[in-house]
Amino acid sequence: MSAAKFSLTSGKEVKGMSRIGNKPIAVPAGVNVVIDGNKITVKGPKGELSYEFNPDISVKQEGAEILVTRPSDVKEHRSLHGLTRTLVANMVIGVTEGYSKTLEINGVGYRAQKQGKDLVMNLGFSHQVIVPEIDGITIEVPGPNQVIISGADKQLVGQFAADIRKKRPPEPYKGKGVKYAGEYIRRKEGKAAKGAKK
Numbered sequence: 001m002s003a004a005k006f007s008l009t010s011g012k013e014v015k016g017m018s019r020i021g022n023k024p025i026a027v028p029a030g031v032n033v034v035i036d037g038n039k040i041t042v043k044g045p046k047g048e049l050s051y052e053f054n055p056d057i058s059v060k061q062e063g064a065e066i067l068v069t070r071p072s073d074v075k076e077h078r079s080l081h082g083l084t085r086t087l088v089a090n091m092v093i094g095v096t097e098g099y100s101k102t103l104e105i106n107g108v109g110y111r112a113q114k115q116g117k118d119l120v121m122n123l124g125f126s127h128q129v130i131v132p133e134i135d136g137i138t139i140e141v142p143g144p145n146q147v148i149i150s151g152a153d154k155q156l157v158g159q160f161a162a163d164i165r166k167k168r169p170p171e172p173y174k175g176k177g178v179k180y181a182g183e184y185i186r187r188k189e190g191k192a193a194k195g196a197k198k
Helices: 017-021 075-096 154-165 191-197
Strands: 032-036 039-044 047-052 058-062 065-069 099-106 111-115 118-122 129-132 138-143 146-151 177-180
Touching (some): 017 075, 075 154, 146 154, 154 177
Antiparallel strands (some): 032 039, 039 047, 099 146, 099 177, 118 129, 138 146
């Protein structure tokens, strides 16, 4: 599996981020960590991930732990501190355990199957919806109404699953479409149901 690169998105500071940042990250046996300047590469049984962190933040490996530190307590540094620590921790989990998202397909005639490296779905359109696997992502179809997306990069897995869901988001009347496993769809009453109440 080729290395996937994290993207750093800016955002408001999350409460408790600096406390999260102070926690050392345990490096399990079988995981190799290379830190070169402001780039960290983590390699494990599930793959390899690289991330370029903000040069203001320090990331060092000491023994079987990764330590993330910040130069000051200004708001920006506190925010970057917690975010960097979270992303690096996610990398370690990703290359050892991996991440997955399960999607459910609901609707009469709606189904999915795997053809080679492609996910092929019948979603009520006049054509089949075909989604090819990309580098760093594995698609499994254990049943005609279930799709499992897995990979080492948490962000990539989440985005890929979201893209598949967008192909036919669940509609609010009968719940037909693609949804996350366990996702609650707020149902609306159809016109027939409303008329029956009068």
